[in-house]
Amino acid sequence: MKGADTLHKGERKAILQSVESLLEKYRLFKYLIPEDGQSIRSNHDIESLEKHRTFCRKIEQAVSQLPDREQFLIKERYLGINTDYITDYRVYRDSFDPPISEGTYTKIRWRAMYSLSVLLGITEYQ
Template sequence: MTQITFELPELDRKRTQAAVEAALEKYRIFKSTLIEEREAQTIASWSDAPKGFTGTTSDQTSNIAIYNVDEPAARKAYCERIERAVSKLPRRERLLITERYLNTDCDFDYVVFNHVFDPPIGETTYYRLKWKAFYKIALNLNIQVVKEVKGSRNIEGNKKS
């Protein structure tokens, strides 16, 4: 029998962290803002150009209805996806991400590692735990940035035309 092995990818730490933080910030914004529903213009405007002069047609009411339905649904789906990814984390990593990134009232890492964890954890342990959580979230959300191997050649670039 042959044994199947699975290698975890080596990620570009800075770029992956930036991608995860951007995703979590987007979540935070979606959770803390309301969508202003669009309304149809009820006052007719006068124009001496014939209708359809631009060669395009649009139905303002249907475009507005589509936006008013699709935008909240897309936001809800995005937030649920982030929440599912975070819920799969181990307890301490989930606590760290929830308190630092998902709640709207905590903006600093030192607050989390000094006041949220009971007993408080050290700064080094905190950042190690944070990276593990980011790694898992990045893989779950498929936003990881894989580290490029130095010295690797592009096969396509070596072909002669």
Template sequence: MEVLNSLSAKEIRSIRKAVENDFERYRFYQLIECKPVPALPEGEEEMRDFCSRIEGAVSRLPAQERFLIQQRYLNVMEYDYIRDQQIYSELFDPPISAATYSKIRTRALNKLAAILGVSLKGVVNGAKEKI
């Protein structure tokens, strides 16, 4: 976590974008998981492993951070329709402010970057690389 504090805002945004890209891949895998692809049996195993890694990482977060990530990024069916404002004003009980929501999301994404091993070197060079 201290490493993230020493990075520039641009570098931190790049790392967070890489984590968000992992969430997008997770949602895609969850959507196609029901339809086996006979030509790629090992691909299915890789998809399951990837989804398990994401779910395991998210499950390690504190309750508020886990709830936010699950609602905002892992909700496969509602992802395209749910907005941050809905989450902090309607889904959190009691509702929280936009600033508090932003702080919780930032902490959660930083922790997930560390847990998932997203390295800055790979992100800055244009391709995400795991440590």
């Protein structure tokens, strides 16, 4: 991951914010928008619902391409229905078995976020 390690702090922060924003959008689409068609009133609603499903599949596909530890971290911290209430501390102390340190967690999260940013077209691999 040489490309990920050469970025400046500001670039890293921007990438983290961009990917976290997409993952938040994923949760909104995945868990708050009905998939059973209860609120569909028009063709626009159907088109919008299909765009949301496509977006969610794109995120899920990108996450599935990550190494196991990165994939686990992203799913535990960012993709679940209750992730707004889960902290990084809880993930690295309670979810990983055995628990990992904060530093290790930060490294795994950064690699996962950088990889997702490349897979989702936010940044180019350097």
